[in-house]
Amino acid sequence: MQYRSKYNNPKPNRKLSLWEKLYLPEIARGLLTTIKHLFRPKFTRQYPEERWEAPAAFRGRPVLVMEENGQERCVACGLCSRVCPPLAIEVQASETDLLKERYPVRFEINMIRCIFCGFCEEVCPEEAIVMSKDYELVYRKYDDAIYGKDKLLTPKKDLKDRLEYLREMRNKT
Amino acid sequence: MPKVTIDGKEFEARDGQSVIQVALENGIDIPHFCWHPGLTVAGNCRMCLVDVEKIPKLSIACATTVSDGMVVHTQNEKALKAREDVMEFLLINHPLDCPICDEAGQCKLQDYAFSHSRGVSRFEEEKVHKEKRVPFGPTVLFDAERCISCSRCIRFGEEIAEQPVLTFIQRGDQVTIEPYPGTVLDNPYSMNVIDICPVGALTSRDFRFKARPWDMSFTETVCPHCARGCNIRVGTRDNQILRLEPRPNPNVNDFWMCDMGRLESYPPVNAETRISGAFLHHKKVSLDDAVQAIANALKKYRPEEIAFIASPYASVEDNFAFLEVAKSKSKIVGYFSHHAGENDKLLIRADRTPNAYGLKILGINEFDSTIKESLKTGKIKMIYALEDDFVSQGVLSLDKIEFFACHATNESKTTERADVILPAASWAEKEGVFVNFEGWAQRLNPAVETTHHVRGLDHMNQSRLDRFASKFDRWAQGRKIDALESWQLAEMVGIHLGMKTNHLYTEDVFEKASSSVAGLAGLSYEKIGSLGHPVAGIGKEIKMSFYREVYQQNTQDHAEILEMDIHAEA
Ligand code: SF4
Ligand code: SF4
Ligand code: SF4
Ligand code: SF4
Ligand code: FES
Numbered sequence: 001m002q003y004r005s006k007y008n009n010p011k012p013n014r015k016l017s018l019w020e021k022l023y024l025p026e027i028a029r030g031l032l033t034t035i036k037h038l039f040r041p042k043f044t045r046q047y048p049e050e051r052w053e054a055p056a057a058f059r060g061r062p063v064l065v066m067e068e069n070g071q072e073r074c075v076a077c078g079l080c081s082r083v084c085p086p087l088a089i090e091v092q093a094s095e096t097d098l099l100k101e102r103y104p105v106r107f108e109i110n111m112i113r114c115i116f117c118g119f120c121e122e123v124c125p126e127e128a129i130v131m132s133k134d135y136e137l138v139y140r141k142y143d144d145a146i147y148g149k150d151k152l153l154t155p156k157k158d159l160k161d162r163l164e165y166l167r168e169m170r171n172k173t
Numbered sequence: 174m175p176k177v178t179i180d181g182k183e184f185e186a187r188d189g190q191s192v193i194q195v196a197l198e199n200g201i202d203i204p205h206f207c208w209h210p211g212l213t214v215a216g217n218c219r220m221c222l223v224d225v226e227k228i229p230k231l232s233i234a235c236a237t238t239v240s241d242g243m244v245v246h247t248q249n250e251k252a253l254k255a256r257e258d259v260m261e262f263l264l265i266n267h268p269l270d271c272p273i274c275d276e277a278g279q280c281k282l283q284d285y286a287f288s289h290s291r292g293v294s295r296f297e298e299e300k301v302h303k304e305k306r307v308p309f310g311p312t313v314l315f316d317a318e319r320c321i322s323c324s325r326c327i328r329f330g331e332e333i334a335e336q337p338v339l340t341f342i343q344r345g346d347q348v349t350i351e352p353y354p355g356t357v358l359d360n361p362y363s364m365n366v367i368d369i370c371p372v373g374a375l376t377s378r379d380f381r382f383k384a385r386p387w388d389m390s391f392t393e394t395v396c397p398h399c400a401r402g403c404n405i406r407v408g409t410r411d412n413q414i415l416r417l418e419p420r421p422n423p424n425v426n427d428f429w430m431c432d433m434g435r436l437e438s439y440p441p442v443n444a445e446t447r448i449s450g451a452f453l454h455h456k457k458v459s460l461d462d463a464v465q466a467i468a469n470a471l472k473k474y475r476p477e478e479i480a481f482i483a484s485p486y487a488s489v490e491d492n493f494a495f496l497e498v499a500k501s502k503s504k505i506v507g508y509f510s511h512h513a514g515e516n517d518k519l520l521i522r523a524d525r526t527p528n529a530y531g532l533k534i535l536g537i538n539e540f541d542s543t544i545k546e547s548l549k550t551g552k553i554k555m556i557y558a559l560e561d562d563f564v565s566q567g568v569l570s571l572d573k574i575e576f577f578a579c580h581a582t583n584e585s586k587t588t589e590r591a592d593v594i595l596p597a598a599s600w601a602e603k604e605g606v607f608v609n610f611e612g613w614a615q616r617l618n619p620a621v622e623t624t625h626h627v628r629g630l631d632h633m634n635q636s637r638l639d640r641f642a643s644k645f646d647r648w649a650q651g652r653k654i655d656a657l658e659s660w661q662l663a664e665m666v667g668i669h670l671g672m673k674t675n676h677l678y679t680e681d682v683f684e685k686a687s688s689s690v691a692g693l694a695g696l697s698y699e700k701i702g703s704l705g706h707p708v709a710g711i712g713k714e715i716k717m718s719f720y721r722e723v724y725q726q727n728t729q730d731h732a733e734i735l736e737m738d739i740h741a742e743a
Contacts, residue, residue: 077272078385087641090648093382101306102273102382108647125272142645 054133056165059118061147062109063132063154065163072153073128076104080120080129088113089120107152111137112145121166130162175241180248186239193221193234196247203247204256204285206371207323208235211428212332215324218263220285222255223247231255253289260290266301266346268318276373278386282321301346309339310358312432313367313375317349320374326350326366333429333519336360361521364432368418377416379436384410390628390636392620393420393703395607397486397600398434400524402609404705405430407439407601407620410638412651414439414601414621422704423716425613431521442601442621446584449655452594460657460665466593467557467578468669471502474555474576479503480548483537484559484659485510485526487580487597488605488617489693490682491659492528492535495559497674498667505553507540508532509561509568522610527600531608534692534708549573557666559659560597562587580659596656598623603658604679606701612711614693616701624655 020026045052054060065073076093092106120129132154139145156163175186179196186195191214196203206218216236223234226244231251246252263282271277286292303317322341327350331337338356341348352358358366367375389408396403396417403426408416417439419430441447451463471479481499483492485508499506512523532538540548547553551573558579563569564586571577571590580597581588588594598619603626605617619626619633628639642649660682664674676682680698687693694709707713 075273076382077277078388079272082385082387087638087646090646093384095382100273110646112645125269146647 054135056161058133058135059116059131060134061111061116061132061137062114062118062120062129062152063134063159064107064149064152065128065130065159066153066155068156071098072103072107072149073126074104074107074124075100075102075126075128076107077102077125079123079125083119083123084114085117085119086113086115088115104149107149109147109152110145111139111147112142127163127166130159130166132159132162175239175243177239177242178244180246190239191235192223192225192232192237192239192243192245195239196234196245201247203234204281204289205235206281206321207325209325209328209369209428212325212328212369215328218321218323219259220256220263222252222259224249224252256285256289257291260285261295263321264290264294265296266318267321268300270316270319270373274316274319274373275376275381276319276370280373281371303347303349308378309352309375310363312364312378312436313358314378314381315350316374316376319372320350321372322348322350323371325369325371326375329362329366329369330358330360333365334360334362335518336363361431361433361517362429362519364435365419365429369428380416383415384408388636388638389415390620390634390639392601392618392634394601394618394620395527395615396430396434396438397527397607398438398525399431399520400522400526400529400610401426401520402527402607402613402615403430403434403520404615404703405434409620410636411648412622412653413443424705424713425609425615426520429520431519433521439601441583442599444583447599447654447656448581448584448588448594448596450596452591454592460595463593463595464662464665464669467595467666470555470576470578470592471557471666471670476503477505478552478554480505480507480544480553480556482506482540482556482558482561482563483508483532483535484561485524485529485532486561486600487559487659488528488603488607488679489531489535489614489686490605490679491559491597491663492532492537493686493690494660494663494667494674494676494682496535496537498663498670498672499557501667501670501672505544507538507544509563509566510539511566511568524610527607527609530610530612530708531606531614534608535686535690545569558587559663564590580662582656595662596654597659597662598626598654598656602626602654602656605658606683606696606698608708609705611713612708613705613713614696614701614708615705616698616703622651622653623657624653625657 067073076091078091081089081091088110090108091104093102094105095101096103118131121131177184177186177195179201184195184199193203193205193208203221203223205221207215208221214236216233219233221234222231224246225232225237271283277283305316305318307315309315327339330339338352338358339350340353342351343349364377367377389410391406391408393406396405404420404422405417406420407414417435419426419428421428450457451460453463453466479502481503483495483506496506510529511525513525514523516523548569555576556574560580560582562585564571577591578593579587579591580595582597582599600617601620602623603617603619606614607617608614619631622628628635638648658679664676667674683698687696692708696706700706704715
């Protein structure tokens with residue numbers, strides 16, 4: 001019980017003092033708090049005009065890394081799909097003539113299922129799927145929320161921050 | 174009867190058994206690559222090393238014959254250490270291919286790397302590179318880097334398929350496998366090497382990369398492609414059959430199946446040509462209307478103008494229910510058999526239908542020439558047939574027939590000519606019993622959902638994907654055919670004719686059949702089980718095989734068991 005927060009659990013049926021019962025002084029106290037904040041620095045922002053650039057450690061929507069030659073890194077091993085707790089990922093593998101033999105003909109992430117846990121990124125043996133900085137996800141139809149390769153493939157250079165961050169983290173352990 | 178002690182427990186062994194056989198028989202798993210219960214002992218992988226008391230060095234369990242009083246340790250420090258070393262040795266040049274390798278998830282090397290290796294590699298030099306994607310023949314691709322030189326594939330060719338075309342060439346870390354110059358691996362059983370290869374060195378050209386084993390649902394059933402009735406497992410994903418693999422049964426097919434059965438029996442089930450829903454004069458109508466049309470026609474023609482054609486492709490239950498309807502109307506009941514080629518030495522039968530013996534038991538005979546003649550001359554005006562494409566196979570033409578009704582799974586030359594088509598569930602979508610040419614009754618289980626068979630409700634095997642799919646998931650939108658088992662359709666016709674039949678389950682029909690047909694006496698679904706059972710009058714003993722437990726484990730359960738192990742350790 002000692003963990004109970006004082007905010008969540010105000011004492012029920014507390015007896016109000018006479019001063020509080022007078023009501024007006026409490027209003028004045030509240031107003032004073034508001035006025036104080038008028039002169040403090042702002043911590044809200046004018047979204048969407050003012051945007052927030054996420055740090056590298058941020059887990060935005062998962063994307064697929066696209067190499068300079070326009071090819072995906074993914075070899076369609078299906079591990080991300082296997083590890084994904086809410087089964088958001090579907091991978092359909094197929095054969096390619098390239099050296100790596102295998103590639104995803106279809107790769108879809110259902111962004112309504114995704115819980116941004118980052119397991120897919122962690123399990124991927126190819127560093128082919130990483131968490132991006134994109135947190136702006138809006139859909140009007142259920143089908144719009146299923147992102148295919150067209151929306152997932154992201155040039156490697158746009159993911160530089162995250163890829164460097166991952167490398168740094170890996171070297172730490 | 175030698176008595177052996179393995180890991181502190183005493184077991185009774187049979188003369189001439191090897192240590193690994195005794196151990197596996199008694200539920201002690203000794204890791205092994207090259208030993209296979211269906212092949213001779215090669216003893217070249219060294220994975221099965223165990224410590225036998227009074228023998229100074231470790232011995233390989235697969236080639237050590239038990240003797241009375243032998244004391245074997247499979248789990249002592251010496252044996253465990255040796256296994257780790259063998260694994261490390263095998264992994265030195267093994268590529269990091271698991272992400273692109275079809276075997277991943279059912280690979281012995283992968284499993285043992287979890288359970289029997291030190292978990293890290295001390296090898297820092299560059300791995301030896303060899304050829305990848307080498308076609309050995311029309312069905313099999315070889316990856317030399319992944320091969321662990323266990324020689325199972327070579328022995329299979331020599332001992333089982335009798336096409337010894339593969340051999341080792343080079344030596345040391347350069348060793349690889351090649352077909353002899355001018356030969357290809359193309360025997361009718363070639364794809365079994367894919368199943369027995371303990372790693373992903375041999376992959377199926379038909380299956381490559383279609384799905385991960387842990388994403389598929391596996392169903393134990395029977396191959397419908399010839400009278401042998403090999404025991405198989407059907408792998409489906411998203412309600413599509415992706416591959417078939419043999420399931421060991423010492424009474425029927427040992428560990429094997431033929432390529433023809435493996436490659437040709439599943440595409441029709443997935444095909445675009447499937448009949449879904451009932452058709453009257455090639456227009457889709459409700460099932461009831463179509464059944465009514467058949468019943469009306471059966472009432473219209475005189476009994477001697479009607480022929481009933483049963484089918485050796487349909488199950489015992491289907492034919493039994495069909496026969497009940499037929500008997501109430503006409504005397505002309507029979508079937509057409511379909512033969513091709515010759516019986517071979519191993520499995521393949523010339524009779525390319527799975528249930529001709531079942532028809533014999535039910536008392537349905539092949540049409541004789543007088544009836545074949547009267548079918549041609551127009552004496553017979555109406556035919557009602559179970560699923561069988563006899564028109565394409567050229568045994569019958571329907572030119573002189575006024576009214577032709579049939580059950581069918583796929584569009585064909587036969588359905589082209591049909592006045593009424595009722596949609597029949599295919600072999601992969603139904604329960605039922607096939608009796609093979611030796612009188613071995615075996616059960617079919619539904620592997621593919623129809624609109625009437627629901628995976629979750631009908632105790633069908635469910636992969637994780639099948640279990641947790643919602644209707645919004647694109648990976649769960651697989652096609653479902655609107656088809657019923659043939660006995661259900663036949664009984665519907667019967668009901669329209671005023672017969673009183675009200676079976677709910679296929680099992681009920683079989684129960685009725687076994688109580689009224691002498692040849693099926695004493696059989697029940699439970700008795701037939703997953704190994705099959707000889708029908709009455711066939712004095713065969715049932716061979717049990719403990720290797721089934723080891724070699725039959727469902728890849729899907731396997732993945733889940735492994736996962737549980739890992740969680741338990743963590
Ligand atoms: S972030 Fe988590 S929930 Fe989202 S796709 Fe990856 S594994 Fe699945
Ligand atoms: S884990 Fe990586 S390589 Fe494997 S399918 Fe997912 S993204 Fe592709
Ligand atoms: S290809 Fe497979 S079965 Fe053949 S020797 Fe290599 S590992 Fe063994
Ligand atoms: S031998 Fe016959 S039953 Fe066995 S797999 Fe081949 S076709 Fe099927
Ligand atoms: S299994 Fe005994 S040496 Fe390979």
